[in-house]
Amino acid sequence: MNKPVIWSIAGLDSGGGAGLSADQRAADAAGVHLCSGAAALTAQNSVAVEAIFPVPPEQLDAQLAALASDLPPAAIKTGLLGGVEQLRVVTRWVDRLREHAPMALVVDPVLRASTGASFTDEALLRAYREELLPRATVATPNRREAARLVGEGSAPEQARALQTLGVASVCITGGDEAGPLAVDWLASPHANGWLALPRRDARNNHGTGCCFATGLAAALARGFVAADAAVLAKMLTTSGLRADAAPGAGAGPVLPSAGFITDASLLPALFETLPAGLPARRTDPPAVEGVYAITDSGAHAARLFGAGVRTVQLRIKRAEGEGAAAWHTRLAGEVQPARDAARRHSATFIVNDHWRAALALGVDFVHLGQEDLLALDATARADLAQARARGLRLGLSSHSLWELARAAAWAPDYVACGPVWPTLTKAMPWRPQGLDNLAWWAAMSPVPVVGIGGVLAPEQLIQIATCGASAGCVVRGLTQLPVREWLDAWRSGAAMPLATRAGWPHPSLPR
Incomplete structure (x- = not known):
């Protein structure tokens, strides 16, 4: 069977940690074929983003036109887009592709680097709210990104606000927050709740948001509904968090493994209310046999x-x-x-x-x-x-x-x-x-x-x-x-x- 095709329209991280580099690693682990559309070039390393160079809109459009003629996607994931004109190139292609076949869109609103650099202005935020997010199958902001898009509030409140913009499903990631559990709030037509796994002591966590969004897009391309896709994305991303030596002075990249899919320790629990901990696996004899x-x-x-x-x-x-x-x-x-x-x-x-x-x-x-x-x-x-x-x-x-x-x-x-x-x-x-x-x-x-x-x-x-x-x-x-x-x-x-x-x-x- 041919691998499902997904596109990532995102930034090229010259340090190899996030952006298209992370997306490729996640796609490989998820068993899909990734096509890369570079929307922005960055001058960055593991410590800081020093410059961002948005790709001219006509160049981004040419990349996507070439892909559409031969490798149409089952899903598109967006990351760093660089500006309003680049975002509008994406929305035009989403509409064109959907005229021919159903296609999922996962929007990872990359608004700020983990090192603190801002990637957006008010015009781009408005374009996200009014033009891109209403077309999204799933949006995967972290808590800070959700706050910039819809304001402060609890994760469930932010998810509801994003859904009022037209987003079908939302997963607000919180793996970068403190606490013993890494939790993400899922809001979808099929399920709502906190996806939870034990927090890993992992210095190498650069690109977690990229991996999560790409893993989710890959699962959608494989035919899973958004709630199931979020479970798989959390498993994939968690599998790549490591504590070994980093290649640079800052955080090293997330390295997801194809074996995540049969690692029982990676199955998250889904709670209606924020949990204090996770139940232990049962080791006693089965109650029914x-x-x-x-x-x-x-x-x-x-x-x-x-x-x-x-x-x-x-x-x-x-x-x-x-x-x-x-x-x-x-x-x-x-x-x-x-x-x-x-x-x-x-x-x-x-x-x-x-x-x-x-x-x-x-x-x-x-x-x-x-x-x-x-x-x-x-x-x-x-x-x-x-x-x-x-x-x-x-x-x-x-x-x-x-x-x-x-x-x-x-x-x-x-x-x-x-x-x-x-x-x-x-x-x-x-x-x-x-x-x-x-x-x-x-x-x-x-x-x-x-x-x-x-x-x-x-x-x-x-x-x-x-x-x-x-x-x-x-x-x-x-x-x-x-x-x-x-x-x-x-x-x-x-x-x-x-x-x-x-x-x-x-x-x-x-x-």
């Missing part, structure tokens, strides 16, 4: 426990118009036989969604979809956190990279990855994850992973086991084949070596 049965009948759950299944989830929906009292009575009638059978067989019984009712009925394990998690208000979230502190166990669904990152912030007992194959049990917008994404989840998740979705044959359960998952879910198949066949299939797969190893995941939502 083997065949994970899902049924809508308490009596059926009891029979499954009797047949040797060690984990059963009861998934019951409240009927439209059903009163609270009637609903609770019906749920209690289904929970009781399943709960009692689980206790007799020392097995694991899980209730889907209804965590408060489950607690009241003596159930200590619940599963939540992320839409249910997000629907909780502040009081309910605090109550859920307290219940977990008192021993409530929790499983969470995940369908995308940002949902895995958000699950990591909650430190559940397991994360479900799905749908592995197409499923008819639940309408959803997600593409099938496939065995490749399941293997990536199993390798990268800080907690055990359960494969779910479309399992209709025992052979599929074997494949889930050989991806490294701790359990595989069976729903409709439970009524089509004897339980013994499912149990035998899992034991067979668990005894095999890994057959699918983690590589690049594929997008689970169309961009």
Whole structure:
């Protein structure tokens, strides 16, 4: 498969740290082909920017025209542009290219060097606000750049202000701030929150903003939506932060590695509120293993426990118009036989969604979809956190990279990855994850992973086991084949070596 093509329209750093040099290193690590459009030349080293020479607009236009005729981009990333006329060359090309095909635009508003030199004036700031940012798919300013564009305020406030200018998604980077965590505020149609990783003691951090924006553009070009692309960009950039000797007297360059994509230590957590720290990776035995049965009948759950299944989830929906009292009575009638059978067989019984009712009925394990998690208000979230502190166990669904990152912030007992194959049990917008994404989840998740979705044959359960998952879910198949066949299939797969190893995941939502 040909590598996706992205363009970087940015400045040439004569010291090799930031600008187009950093963009090339990030593109190589992300596995895309980078075309470089020089908008400005700089006289700089690792200590200071001594001069900036904007490229004449006609020369920048000629560069982009040559590229457009042979190497049209799936995404464009902008960095240092040098002036209003150079910015307008970019906007004209963005509009022309979008007439022929969808194209992402990542705007890294490089307004000031890390050494303190300013790259912009009020006219250029106005052109950013009125002309370039309204065309942006994602903007990636740091906190100081966001303040120059939209004023002081919290990162969420600044992101909202940028979105009012027309920016579709914003990631305000904060890796250069103080504190034990490196956090970035993500605001996108799919997810909002703080992307967090432990801060690295790294002197060589020149070009972090360039790497982040280029990594994000590369992920968009590979088909990921903005929220997933931000997760990948943070992983890529963090992989390049180093503490070894620098080539000059100042900070050395960020050197991202292509191996970032399978380094589990680089998966960030996504928090709704600014965290004080990160949960530790789980090292205790998995809370669920083997065949994970899902049924809508308490009596059926009891029979499954009797047949040797060690984990059963009861998934019951409240009927439209059903009163609270009637609903609770019906749920209690289904929970009781399943709960009692689980206790007799020392097995694991899980209730889907209804965590408060489950607690009241003596159930200590619940599963939540992320839409249910997000629907909780502040009081309910605090109550859920307290219940977990008192021993409530929790499983969470995940369908995308940002949902895995958000699950990591909650430190559940397991994360479900799905749908592995197409499923008819639940309408959803997600593409099938496939065995490749399941293997990536199993390798990268800080907690055990359960494969779910479309399992209709025992052979599929074997494949889930050989991806490294701790359990595989069976729903409709439970009524089509004897339980013994499912149990035998899992034991067979668990005894095999890994057959699918983690590589690049594929997008689970169309961009």
